[in-house]
Amino acid sequence: xxxxxxxxxxxxxxxxxxxSAVSALQTGDVVALPTxxxxxxxxxxxxxxxxxxxxxAKERPHFDPLIIHVPHKTALYEVAEISADIAKTxxxxxxxxxxxxxxxxxxxxxxxxxxxxxxxxTVAVRQANHPIFHRIAKNFGGPIAAPSANLxxxxxxxxxxxxxxxxxxxxxxxxxxxxxxxxxxxxxIKIEPGENKPIIEVLRPGPVTxxxxxxxxKVVFSEKNFDVEEAAPEAPGMLANxxxxxxxxxxxxxxxxxxxxxxxxxxxxxxxxxxxxxxxxDLHDWDEVSVLSPGSGRVAxxxxxxxxxxxxxxxxxxxxxxxEPVPDRGVGKAILDKLRKATAK
Ligand code: AMP
Ligand code: MG
Numbered sequence: 001x002x003x004x005x006x007x008x009x010x011x012x013x014x015x016x017x018x019x020s021a022v023s024a025l026q027t028g029d030v031v032a033l034p035t036x037x038x039x040x041x042x043x044x045x046x047x048x049x050x051x052x053x054x055x056x057a058k059e060r061p062h063f064d065p066l067i068i069h070v071p072h073k074t075a076l077y078e079v080a081e082i083s084a085d086i087a088k089t090x091x092x093x094x095x096x097x098x099x100x101x102x103x104x105x106x107x108x109x110x111x112x113x114x115x116x117x118x119x120x121x122t123v124a125v126r127q128a129n130h131p132i133f134h135r136i137a138k139n140f141g142g143p144i145a146a147p148s149a150n151l152x153x154x155x156x157x158x159x160x161x162x163x164x165x166x167x168x169x170x171x172x173x174x175x176x177x178x179x180x181x182x183x184x185x186x187x188x189i190k191i192e193p194g195e196n197k198p199i200i201e202v203l204r205p206g207p208v209t210x211x212x213x214x215x216x217x218k219v220v221f222s223e224k225n226f227d228v229e230e231a232a233p234e235a236p237g238m239l240a241n242x243x244x245x246x247x248x249x250x251x252x253x254x255x256x257x258x259x260x261x262x263x264x265x266x267x268x269x270x271x272x273x274x275x276x277x278x279x280x281x282d283l284h285d286w287d288e289v290s291v292l293s294p295g296s297g298r299v300a301x302x303x304x305x306x307x308x309x310x311x312x313x314x315x316x317x318x319x320x321x322x323x324e325p326v327p328d329r330g331v332g333k334a335i336l337d338k339l340r341k342a343t344a345k
Contacts, residue, residue, distance in 0.1 A: 001169055001170065001171070001172060002169075002172075003164065003167070003168045003169055003170070003171055003172065003173070003174060004020075004172060004173050004174070005160060005164070005173075005174050005176055006020050006021065006173060006174070006175045006176065007176050008132055008175065008176060008177055008178075014132065014135075017132070017175045017176075018132065018135050018136050018139060018175075020173060020175075021033060021042075021136045021140075021173065021175050022136055022139045022140050024172060024173050025042065025043065025044050025050075025136075025140045025144065026044070026140065028043070028044060028047050028049055028050040028053075029043070029050065029053065029172055029173075030042065030043045030050065030053045030054055030057055030171050030172070031043075031171070031172070031173045031174070031175065032149040032157075032160075032163045032167065032171055032173065032174040032175065033132070033133050033136060033144075033146065033149075033175050033177070034130055034132055034133060034160075034175060034176070034177025034178065034180060035069075035128040035129075035130045035133050035146070035180065036100070036101065036128060036129045036130045036133075036180060036181045036182045037101050037128070037180060037182045037183070037184060037185050037186050037206070037207065038148045038149070038156040038157060038158050038180055038183070038184070038185055038307065039148065039149040039156075039157045039158065039159075039160070039162070039163045039174075039180065040067075040069070040128075040133075040144075040146030040147065040148060040149055041054050041057060041058060041146060041147060041148070041149040041167070041171065042054075042069070042136075042144045042145065042146040043144065043145050043146075044140075044142060044144065044145075045066075045068045045079075045112065045113075045116055045142065045143040045144055045145035046111060046112075046113065046142055046143065047113075048113045048115045051066070051113065051115045051116055051145050052115060054066065054145060054146075054147065055115075057167060057170045057171050058147065058149075058150065058151055058152050058167075059151055059152050060147070060152040061152065062115065062118060063118045063119070064118055064147075064152070065116065065117045065118040065120055065123075065124060066116050066117075066118075066124070066145040066146070066147045067103050067124045067125070067126060067145070067146060067147060067186070067188075068112070068116060068123060068124065068125055068126075068143045068144065068145050068146070069125075069126060069127065069128050069133070069137060069143065069144045069145075069146050070125060070126075070127050070137070070143050071127075071134075071137040071138050071140070071141060071142070071143075072127065072138070073094050073095075073098050073127060075127075075143065076090075076094060076104075076106075076125055076127075078109065078111070078143075079108065079109055079111065079112055079123060079125055079143055080104070080106035080107060080108060080109060080123055080125055081106065081107040081108070081109055082106060083107075085193035086191045086192070086193055086198060089191050089198045089200075089216055089217060090104065090106070090191060092216055093189075093191075093216055094127075096216070097208055097212075098126070098127040098129075099127040099128055099129035099134065100126075100127070100128075100129045100208065101126075101129070101182050101184075101185075101186040101187060101206055101207040101208050102126060102186060102187050102189065102206075102208045103124050103125065103126040103186045103187065103188040103189070103204075104124070104125050104126070104189060104190075104191070105122050105123070105124045105125075105188060105189065105190045105203060106122060106123060106125065106191075107121055107122055107123075108120075108121060108122055108123035109123075112143075116145050122190075124188060125143075126186055130177060130180075130181075132175060132177045133177070136175070148185060149163045149166075149167060149171075149174075150162075150163075150166050150167075151166045151167070153242050153243075153244060154166060154243075154244060154245075154246055155243060155244070155245060155246070155307050155310050155311055155314070156184075156185060156243065156307050157307070157311075158179060158180040158183050158307045158308050159178070159179050159180070159308065160174055160175075160176035160177075160178075162307070162308075162311055165311075166246075179308070180304075181304070182207045182303065182304060183303055183304035183305060183306055183307060183308065184206050184207055184303045184304075184306060184307070184331065184334050184335070184338075185204065185206055185334075186204075186206050186207065186208070187202060187204065187205060187206030187207060187208040187209075187213075187334070188202070188203040188204040188206070189201060189202055189203060189213065190203055190222075191217070194217065194218055197217050197218055198216065198217035198218070199217055199218050199220060200213050200216060200217040200218065200219045200220070201220050201221075201222050202219060202220070202221045202222060203222045204334075204337070205221070205333040205334040205337050206331075206334045207300075207303060207331055207334070209330045209331060209333070210330075210333070211330065221333075242341040242342065243338040243341050243342045244341075244342045245310055245311075245313065245314035245321060245342065246314055247314055247317065248268075248313065248314050248316070248317070248318060248319070248320065248321050249319075249320050249321070250270075250310075250320070250321040250322075250323060250339070250342045250343055251320060251321070251322055251323065251343055252323045252325065252336075252339040252340060252342075252343045253280070253322060253323065253324060253325065254325060255279075256279040256280055256283050259283055259284065259322060261284055265319040265320065266287045266318040266319045266320075267284060267286055267287060267318060267319065267320050267321075267322050268286060268287050268288040268289070268290065268313050268316055268318045268320075268321050268322070269281065269283075269284070269286045269288070269289045269290070269321075269322050269323075269324070270290055270292065270309065270310070270313060270321055270322065270323040270324065271289055271290065271291045271292065271324050272291075272292055272293060272297060272302060272324045272325070272326045272327075273291060273292070273293050273294070273296065273297035274289060274291035274294060275297075278324065280322075280324045284322075286322075287316065287318050288313065288316055288318065290309045290312060290313055291309075292305050292306060292309055292326065292335075293305070299326060299327055299329065299330045299331045299332035299335065300330065300331050302326055302331070302332070302335055303331035303332075303334060303335055306335055306338065310342075323339050323343075325339075326339075
């Protein structure tokens, strides 16, 4: 299959790109689309044959459920059941964070095919905040199933080139919307009615942080962390590595002392802010030092650059990528989560 790239570098090209993407969705095909988090691989969420193409293009196991994207806020109520005891909180969250990087897991309506949810009675829903995605979603009109546009288990793509690296020849179309503004997958939450206030359970940390969610309920981090591995303990071997570089093993250090290089091996350092005083930059004669948040040490900046920097490091062909820990706060929680999952087991 030839993969076409639709550019959006002029109004004319953007119009063509939107038209091609909508027509792909309407004819039951998949198309890679830019969102503000990472690139998604979209298909008509109500068409099981189209959704099946997402799973086969990504080589994704069917038990791993997809996120669906709605074209406008009120479409949430067409795909999910919202019980009276959490209705107010759901409305507040949607009004505050949508369009944006927050995904709500709610009981699904029968209209959503089982293939989308991996047979679960719940569905994950969000409204993306990206002008081109928005135009495509609005013109298409229905819900779009769209997990990240990468091969299962590998790095999520934050540029058209990163999608093409993994899916070229496997999908008909990529809409090139430039680099993603947030760079990390959406925060996924579940809402339960609590005693005094609602309980917001974070199933996957992401760009919407604990501090922001706290205003709407008691925030707890899921013990089982629903992100695929734990979702299917019956297939642990297959799922040991997630968000992993394609070629190069990655190791997250807990402290500088825990690094002892092997003779003759080439190592690259994934540094948080690239400063000697943090204890990692001068630890070794690194083949390469890549910095997530140059100089300033801001977790939000690190989040935006994370997958891009990981991809660059993976292209170096060193023997191992050594990652410094990032602060366990804000978006840093999401980065740590990914570093832990990408660490070779
Ligand atoms: P993606 O990162 O784009 O591949 O998004 C899919 C992820 O969303 C899955 O791997 C799950 O972690 C999560 N997800 C989707 N649907 C559900 C659901 N019904 N319940 C819990 N988590 C879900
Ligand atoms: Mg993914």
